[in-house]
Amino acid sequence: MKACLLDSPSPIETNPLALRDAPDPEPAGDQVRVRVRACGVCRTDLHVVEGELEPRKSPVIPGHQVVGTIDKVGDRVTRLRAGDRVGIPWLHRTCGVCDYCRAGRENLCEQASFTGYVVDGGYAEYALAPEDFVYPIPAGVADEQAAPLLCAGIIGFRSLRLSGITPGGRLGFYGFGAAAHVAIQVARHWKVEVYALTRDVRHQRLWSWVRCGPAAPLPSLPGSSTPPSSSRPQGSWCPLP
Amino acid sequence: MALAGIHMSPIPPLDYSLLYHERVIRSVANNTRQDGQDFLRLAAEIPIRTEIEVFPLGDANRALNALKNDAIRGAAVLRVFQG
Numbered sequence: 010m011k012a013c014l015l016d017s018p019s020p021i022e023t024n025p026l027a028l029r030d031a032p033d034p035e036p037a038g039d040q041v042r043v044r045v046r047a048c049g050v051c052r053t054d055l056h057v058v059e060g061e062l063e064p065r066k067s068p069v070i071p072g073h074q075v076v077g078t079i080d081k082v083g084d085r086v087t088r089l090r091a092g093d094r095v096g097i098p099w100l101h102r103t104c105g106v107c108d109y110c111r112a113g114r115e116n117l118c119e120q121a122s123f124t125g126y127v128v129d130g131g132y133a134e135y136a137l138a139p140e141d142f143v144y145p146i147p148a149g150v151a152d153e154q155a156a157p158l159l160c161a162g163i164i165g166f167r168s169l170r171l172s173g174i175t176p177g178g179r180l181g182f183y184g185f186g187a188a189a190h191v192a193i194q195v196a197r198h199w200k201v202e203v204y205a206l207t208r209d210v211r212h213q214r215l216w217s218w219v220r221c222g223p224a225a226p227l228p229s230l231p232g233s234s235t236p237p238s239s240s241r242p243q244g245s246w247c248p249l250p
Numbered sequence: 251m252a253l254a255g256i257h258m259s260p261i262p263p264l265d266y267s268l269l270y271h272e273r274v275i276r277s278v279a280n281n282t283r284q285d286g287q288d289f290l291r292l293a294a295e296i297p298i299r300t301e302i303e304v305f306p307l308g309d310a311n312r313a314l315n316a317l318k319n320d321a322i323r324g325a326a327v328l329r330v331f332q333g
Binding site for chain 2: 011013021022024025026028040044045046047048049050052053054055056058061062071072074077096098099100112113114115116117121123131132141143144145146147148149151153154155156157158159160161163164165166167168169170171172174186187188190192194195198208
């Protein structure tokens with residue numbers, strides 16, 4: 010298969026990922042093999058590629074927002090079958106027996122492995138994952154649209170929960186990127202009043218899209234034309250209508 | 251306050267008065283499968299839209315470079331197999 014491999018971490022400006030041939034992975038035991046159709050690009054991938062996270066596998070194929078169709082299953086797979094559309098997220102596998110796992114806090118499992126970091130991920134034509142750690146992708150959501158839901162979406166959702174926000178409350182986003190542009194839709198669904206603090210006007214372009222929809226014209230980038238009239242000076246809060 | 255990054259630059263000092271009154275700063279580490287199931291169910295119900303910029307698999311370096319430079323509007327996505 011074709012895959013983007015990271016041999017050793019280095020600044021992204023040096024193009025550390027190499028597209029080359031790699032062996033097709035074979036599913037074993039409880040694993041499913043996914044024929045990858047789309048893979049989201051996350052800032053965590055950048056931390057892996059540039060070495061801000063200590064390397065755990067080398068070479069490694071990054072990518073943990075993987076959407077595709079199962080094409081092969083291991084001999085202990087019972088629920089899923091070839092043809093099922095699934096998503097492979099960051100949390101690749103947990104031990105299931107440690108104190109954290111038994112307390113419903115498997116996100117903190119000390120034996121956890123992570124897709125695209127500890128094991129190969131989705132910057133490739135095929136990827137493996139345990140049957141119990143993949144998600145069915147909602148029907149009607151295109152592959153490319155679904156990919157960012159698998160980390161930007163899920164981690165943003167967990168962050169909303171941990172923030173303690175409740176319906177009718179007020180919420181502030183520090184920065185407004187992939188996760189926030191999904192989380193704000195959840196917040197609005199929960200009838201939450203939302204504010205955002207962004208570094209510059211380019212980030213405000215995204216909430217303009219969220220507010221007005223994809224058909225609305227986006228404000229231009231700074232330097233290229235007049236900033237949007239709704240932009241605020243650097244360091245000020247923007248209420249998001 | 252919930253911080254969702256897996257890696258961050260050092261946090262600068264802050265006046266204790268900003269934290270006093272039992273305000274809370276916490277990190278967010280990974281997620282549980284239950285988080286994912288709950289979110290994807292909600293995402294379908296709302297329904298949630300995503301703004302994406304699509305790159306071919308071979309342009310992963312370029313996509314990450316754009317992400318580093320805040321040049322992605324929404325989320326970058328690599329397209330692998332089509333059809």
